[in-house]
Every structure is written in structure tokens, then in C-alpha cells.
Amino acid sequence: MADETAHRVVIVGGGFGGLCAAQALNRTPTHVTLIDRRNFHLFQPLLYQVATGGLSPANIAAPLRSVLKKQTNAHVVLGEVTGFDLAAREVQLADGTKVPFDSLIVAAGATHHYFGHNEWAEHAPGLKTVEDATEIRRRVLSAFERAEREPDPKVRARLLTFVVVGGGPTGVEMAGAIIELATHTMRADFRRINPATARVVLVEGQTRVLGAFAEKLSRKAQEALAKMGVELRLDAQVTNITADHVEVKPDGGKAAAERIDTATVVWAAGVKASPLGKLLADAAGVTAGRGGHVPVNPDCSVGAHPNVFAVGDVASHPGPDGKPLPGLAPVATQQGEYAAGVIVRRLKGESPKGPFRYHDKGTMATIGRAKAVAESMGFKFSGFPAWLAWLFIHILYLARFENRVLVVFQWFWNYVTRNRSARLITNERPPDARDAPKP
Amino acid sequence: MADETAHRVVIVGGGFGGLCAAQALNRTPTHVTLIDRRNFHLFQPLLYQVATGGLSPANIAAPLRSVLKKQTNAHVVLGEVTGFDLAAREVQLADGTKVPFDSLIVAAGATHHYFGHNEWAEHAPGLKTVEDATEIRRRVLSAFERAEREPDPKVRARLLTFVVVGGGPTGVEMAGAIIELATHTMRADFRRINPATARVVLVEGQTRVLGAFAEKLSRKAQEALAKMGVELRLDAQVTNITADHVEVKPDGGKAAAERIDTATVVWAAGVKASPLGKLLADAAGVTAGRGGHVPVNPDCSVGAHPNVFAVGDVASHPGPDGKPLPGLAPVATQQGEYAAGVIVRRLKGESPKGPFRYHDKGTMATIGRAKAVAESMGFKFSGFPAWLAWLFIHILYLARFENRVLVVFQWFWNYVTRNRSARLITNERPPDARDAPKP
Secondary structure, eight states, X not given: OOOTTSXXXXXXXXXXXXHHHXXXXXTSSEEEEXXXXXXXXEOGGGHHHHHTTSSOGGGGEEEHHHHTTTOTTEEEEEOOEEEEETTTTEEEETTSOEEXXXXXXXXXXXXXXXXXXXXXXXXXXXXXXXXXXXXXXXHHHHHHHHHHHOOXXXXXXXXXXXXXXXXXXXXXXXXXXXXXXXXXXXXXXXXXXXXXXXXXXXXXXXXXXXXTSOHHHHXXXXXXXXHHTEEEEOSOEEEEEOSSEXXXXXXXXXXXXXXXXXXXXXXXXXXXXXXXXXXHHHHHTOOXXXXXXXXXXXXXXXXXXXXXXXXXXXXXXXXXXXXXXXXXXXXXXXXXXXXXXXXXXXXXXXXXXXXXXXXXXXXXXXXXXXXXXXXXXXXXXXXXXXXXXXXXXHHHHXXXXXXXXXXXXXXXXXXXXXXXXXXXXXXXXXXXXXXXXXX | OOOTTSEEEEEEOOSHHHHXXXXXXXXXSEEEXXXXXXXXXXXXGGHHHXXXXXXXXXXXXXXXXXXXXXXXXXXXXXXXXXXXXXXXXXXXXXXXXXXXXXXXXXXXXXXEOOTTOGGGTTTSOOOSSHHHHHHHHHHHHHHHHHHHHOOOHHHHHHHTEEEEEOOSHHXXXXXXXXXXXXXXITTTTOSSSOGGGOEEEXXXXXXXXXXXXXXHHHHHXXXXXXXXXXXXXXXXXXXXXXXXXXXXXXXXXXXXXXXXXXXXXXXXXXXXXXXXXXXXXXXXXXXXXXXXXXXXXXXXXXXXXXXXXEOGGGEEOBOTTSSBOOOOHHHHHHHHHHHHHHHHHHHTTOOOSSSOOOOOOOEEEEEETTEEEEEXXXXXXXXXXXXXXXXXXXXXXXXXXXXXXXXXXXXXXXXXXXXXXXXXXXXOOOHHHHSOOOO
């Protein structure tokens, strides 16, 4: 049993930031309570593989209780946080429970951001949760199925057109995975349609994809995408999304709108902080950013509360160049570990080692089978070496959890065979809602 | 492309019977259309592993298009059958499409049977679909989570009590898997509750479990279950199921009722034919059985329609002892292959080889890790040898589909490590519906 008199650290969120904070508190004189709405940690960078049938949700998720099983000072609480009382030092849960803390780490993550167009969400789901991924998988696979049954060539063409909005890593990965699914995995699956005729359009508002990378790598990625058959719309603004088309304005929104007929749109264009960001900012007397992010002090603490921290996508931490640090897993991981370190040093009566500093070990994005781009310590890679690096680093992370050897095996298998055996259409809506009425 | 002038065989249902019929028609002068509501074949005997977090849905499902990819005379149609017009030789789909046939094989399977108590379905889901399995997984795992948060010991005890109704192979497997989950897999997962104190109660109306097996094996299975900690209620009738308890009457329903407080009930007590059974029987002018089964002729054909067949769980085929053949995968498989054979012989101008005969190669049920019972050709096995046989036969079947080597690997891994890494609570209802109000 845990020591109930120990310093109580409550962590909100079991993603990269929260889980790494909890693990960093192992064998310290603390009593850790990790609160999450879900019972598992999700390896979000691979969600696009679930959305395209390459992996099962369980392949990229680890039950939080399993991960923390041997860490005897850690409690997992499945619950929904509804508020913070920083004066009373309590976190409020939806079921009325109040969880007391001495230190608090909020790592509540991010959600989709439709920039004022929430009505697009229905037609263009984002990719943040397991349910998002199986829903996108259902839509993508169902579009091929409906096309196979569709006599009208115009409707068929619409069903075989897929639009991905947003050219960051997730958008690039989704576009690459859909075109591979169509042109390789399902090539011989249908009898009437040829899946290889499917169009995948990637729409990006900036003038290049992967804007966070060096220009050279963006160009490499664009070349690779184009070679695979993905159509790029760069410097283009999405002005409307409906059930049967997307409207795109090229030239930074100045040119005439292009109408792309499509039945399947994936939103990878933007994220905002979890609503808990605003709640925490209000409780701490600071002003949340435009995306609902909590502004933090250099040591990741919030406002005048040295015992309250915000880490990962829910926080906005100024980087060395003054711009906020990017919403990447390594940032969240390092911040979670940093906040845990501040708490432990304080308990020992030591002062912090200095402000949080993000150690950028490199960023990478995969485009398709054996294609990726990567930057690390000034070096730029692309193609197969970058893909190998990507694979290696992801495997290293996943290997921290039990049973991950299976994922590695399944991955290799999938990449070698171009197999996507998890192509299940599940949790369907009733047929009426599923099929558009025949013209 | 398939030969459109070939003899058109339409198969309804991609389960064991339908898929084996389709495969048996490979390289024959037929044009095969396989219609299913789902895009995958499901290996139902392992659904209980999904329901208890041991396997992912994709591990026991194979996309129908993948399976039939290389069979050029086979079409897969994703659609819902709503009727049969045997005179016009057409199958009607929900979207209004009519699929014409020369021969028809209906292999629509079975669904849960609550024997007039459909109101129990909400509290006691059955185990037939992927969604059933993930829903039961959600309920079982959520019960442990709620118990961990529950201060009232009485409510906690209710949350940690699991009732399985029905002592056939599915019920025995579920009961065994839940007790293993509680006493081994999740042993160290919680901090307040001890999952090993969970009760699993298996209720069976007959005087022994696995009534289709020899008495000796039923006894062995009961001993194994009792040793694992499963409580047995034999010769007991379920008289009520609500959100918080099950009422059971022992002694064939003659003794006073026992109230078992529980929050999680699994229904494994009975199946009836798919509603398509009644539709087909009506269309063919025969009378469906009490469970909605289609009575069939000795050659699996229906009524006066030698070109219309019903196979598997949707059909009721008299066995050599006059009793209907059991609802087992091998029966469906053999019937599907037999019906395909009748069609092909007829096309060649040959007469059938004789009536359908079920070759019983043996039946088996697994109780837990390295525990099973099996009967084959007069031999009876139990314990580890039976479990090995069970594993071997299931692997043989799964190995027919692509990528199944992974399942085998995952299985071995799980059995060696008692790991159940697919313990995900997904597709949750809103918290209000999920949590019973606090007393």
C-alpha cells in the first residue's frame, strides 16, 4: 500500500506528459494519483495506422494500470475532471469526488480545432482518440464499398475521392496511408471498381507541407507524396466542407474557389488545448491563450502557484526563440519529467536546476512505406534512412510498455507485405444514415 | 473479370458456412456473389477472448475481400438482405438492389435468444458480434474500475460479482476467462480493491455444464471451473435479470429464488436463427422452427426448391439420431461445402453423392489457460492434452487466412504471460449512463 502521509501529487491526463511525470515519480517520497477519462495510454503518433487498418487500437494502447502496476506509489483513477480549486488544493471529478493534492500536474492534452467552423466536424472528423480512428477507418473503407455498388460514375468518382485537410505530420501520414491502401493493399479486392483510381487530395494553408521542418525536407516530402499519387493543394484555404464536397481557395484564398467532390474528409489542420486548459487558467488567475492553452512560467508552473504545473499540449511554453514550443510528444514527455523533478527537488529542500529547456533530439514524419523525412541535430535525412530512424525511435518508445514486441512484429509484417488486416468496419450507424439516397 | 454468363450462385452470409461455400466454388464454372452486412469474416469461437481483453477484434476477423481476393469468380457485396423472391430468383437488399441468382445458399447464422425476455438483453448482452464483445469488455473492465472508486463495501461486492448465464462452451469459456482476468492478469492493477476477491457465478439450466459432451468431461470441466474459483449454479433457472441483480431458482426452478447482486451479466444461454431464416422459410413455403430455423431436406435444400440451400445455424438439419445437428462451426463448414458440391455436380449433369452427413471430428471447449475438454472419435481428453488439441485445431483454421501467424504468436504470448493487453474501455456511453447513482 502507498504511504498516505507522503506528498500527494495529482496528475491529470495519462498521455505522454502525464504518464512520464508519473513514472518519473517512481521511488520518490510521493503518493501519485493519475486521473484519466480513459483506462489506457494511447500512442497517438500511430493513430493514423489504426485509421487505415494497419494496426488495431490495442496495438498502440497500453492499459494505464498495467503500465503503473509495479509502481506502488501510483494510483490510477478513472474519472473526468470538471474543475480545480487551487486554494483548497483539490481537483473536482464529475462524480462529485474531490481529489486533494499537494502538487498538481495538468497534462490534459489537446482536441481538434475547427477555427470557428464546428459544423465541419461532422463531415471531417479529426484524429485524436481510438474512436476517431475507428470512425475514420469505417468512413474510408465504406467509401470503397459504396463505390463498388454505385452505378453512377460521377457518384463513384466522388466516393473514391479522399480529402485530407492539413499538411502537418498527421495529414501527410494519413494521405500517404490512404493512397497506399488504395493502390496496393486493396488493389485486387474489388471487382467493379479499381481502387487504384482513387484520388487523395492534401490541402495545406501554408506554401509547403511539414512547415515545422526545413524547406528541403518539405520538398522531399512533397515529391514523395506526388510520386505516390497524392494531389497537393498548397497555399490553399478550405472555405467550406459539406457531406459531398470540399471548397478550396488557392493562392492564399485569393483565387477562385475549387470544388472537390468527396464523401470522405479527414481533419488534420489544427488542435486546441483541452477545455481543462481554460478551467486551470481561470482557477490560477492567468489568461488562457487563443487556443485555450495555459501560459506557464519558465519552470512549467502556472501563475502564482509554484505547486501547480501544466505540461504538454495543454500548456503554452515559450521556446528560446519566443515562439511557443510545438505540440510534440517529446516536449510533453520532457516537461512531465521536468515538473516531477521540480517537485522532488523541492521535497529535498533543493532549488530547481533552472528553467525548463526543450532538448530537441529531432523531428520526423513518415510518408509511406520506407519513406520519411527526419531532422536531428542539424542533420537532415529523407527516404529509407529517415524511415529506418523513424521506425527505430517509435519502436524504442513502444518497447517501454509490455507486449510491445507484438506491435513491432506486426509492423514489420505489414510493411513487408503491405498488409492491413485490421480493415474492419465496426460500430456502424444504421444503413439509412450510412448510405446517401440514390439519385 | 468474372464470367457474367456463368451459373450465378448467391451466398448470404460470410460466416463459416457461407465463406466455405464460396471457397468451395473456386475454379468452378460459377459466378459467386457473397453478401454480408459486415466486411469481415469473424472467428466467433474466439470472441470471448476479445470480450476479456486477450485479443483485438482484428485478430479474429479477416476482411472478406482479402480472403476472396484471388478467387476471381467471387464478388463480395456489402449489403443487408431484406427478402427472397424464389420465383423471380432474386435476393432483395435494403438499398433496393435485387441480386439475381441461379442457385442460392443462405448461411445467415444465429442471434441471441432470450426466450421471451427481451427486456433482459439490455442488462445481459450476448456474444455474437465484435460490438457485443467490445461492449462486454467495457462492462467487465468498468465494473472493476467502479469498484476501485466505490466506498460502500456492499456496492463494491456487487460490482465485483459477474454472472454468466448458460453453461455451454461459450459460457464456460467466458466464466473461465473472467476469473483468470481477475485473479491473475489484473492481480496487481488496483490499489484499493483486490480483484482476486471477484466472484464469477455460472448459471446453467441443465444438471451439468457442456451438456453436449460426455458426462465424464462435464465433470472434469466443473472440477476445473471450481478449482479456478467459479461458482456453479446447476439445474438452476434464471427468473429475472435487472441492472443490479440476477434471480436464480435452483432445483429446476422448484426451490426458493436466490438473489445474486451483480452489475455485470453475460448471456450465453441460447441462440435463435437469424430473422432471415423465417423470411426464407416463408418464401419457400415451409414452416420455420420455433427458433426461427429453416427446416431443410437431406441435401440441405429448402422445400420444393432444389436450387435453394440453407446451411449452418440458420438451418435445422436432422442428424442421424433424428435430433437437429448442433450449431457448431464444423457443421456449418461441412454444409457450406456440401451445398457448393451439389451445385457443381448438377452443373456437370451428375447427381448428388447422397444426403448431407455430418462428420463429427470432435468437439472441444476450453476452460482456461492450459485447461480444456475434448471428444474425438470416441476418445475423451481433458486438461493440458485437450488444450493443446484445442489450440492446434483453432490455429489450423485461422492459418487459412492471411496474417494469422500473428494471432498464433499473440496467443502463445498471452498464454505464457497471462497477458491481456487489449484491455481497452472504448465506445463509452456518457458518464451519467455509465455510473449508477451513488446511494
